[in-house]
Amino acid sequence: MSSEEKQNIVSLFSILLVSVPYLLYVFIQFNNETFTTEEELKFWAGAFLLMIPIRIVAQILMYIIFTIGVVIVTGDEEEANTITDERDFIVDLKGERNAHYIFIFGFLAAMISILLDGGLSAMFVILIVSGFASELFGIFSKMFYYRVRV
Amino acid sequence: MSKDFIKNNIKELRAQNKLRQEDLAKKVGVTRQTIIAIEKGNYSPSLELAFKIAKVFSVPIGEVFSYDSSNG
Numbered sequence: 001m002s003s004e005e006k007q008n009i010v011s012l013f014s015i016l017l018v019s020v021p022y023l024l025y026v027f028i029q030f031n032n033e034t035f036t037t038e039e040e041l042k043f044w045a046g047a048f049l050l051m052i053p054i055r056i057v058a059q060i061l062m063y064i065i066f067t068i069g070v071v072i073v074t075g076d077e078e079e080a081n082t083i084t085d086e087r088d089f090i091v092d093l094k095g096e097r098n099a100h101y102i103f104i105f106g107f108l109a110a111m112i113s114i115l116l117d118g119g120l121s122a123m124f125v126i127l128i129v130s131g132f133a134s135e136l137f138g139i140f141s142k143m144f145y146y147r148v149r150v
Numbered sequence: 151m152s153k154d155f156i157k158n159n160i161k162e163l164r165a166q167n168k169l170r171q172e173d174l175a176k177k178v179g180v181t182r183q184t185i186i187a188i189e190k191g192n193y194s195p196s197l198e199l200a201f202k203i204a205k206v207f208s209v210p211i212g213e214v215f216s217y218d219s220s221n222g
Contacts, residue, residue: 087183
């Protein structure tokens, strides 16, 4: 397994270990409160904005732990510092493209939910889930491209 | 253009020149996994990388890579 594939698995764990509990916490908080429309907007805006630094910090920590782990296990510092070549760039680009397609579908679904009087909370939940799904799909796409062909 | 039509004989050239995949990867500036993918036909290198590989073996690029147009 290449270093880039391992990093994809690290990203996957980062999402599962950090994003999922955070989202569950947000949904539980939302269900326990009663909001006016304006308060609901502020709640979801705060949830989105808070998720960004949480994910950044989690990714950095996971990457540091991953790098230290690689050096300890292999005893080779070079193994942890592999270069990023043209194939890695292409895999990255294709993975991100696939993730964007999924998010676009989710965005459209969120807009349709508004048209069908689903309410603000339905729109935000769909947006969050599609963001989560797009990220997972991007990671799995990259793993496929590395394992099979690009 | 399907990647199935582009063939290469990098593995044979490496054996002739006693080069490991890792050595070739270092010489052309890519990872060993990329060399593996190229040899297996799972990745078609860029023109620049293809020329670099040919230069390592001191042969024309047509002796490293070939395109089988009969399948296309």
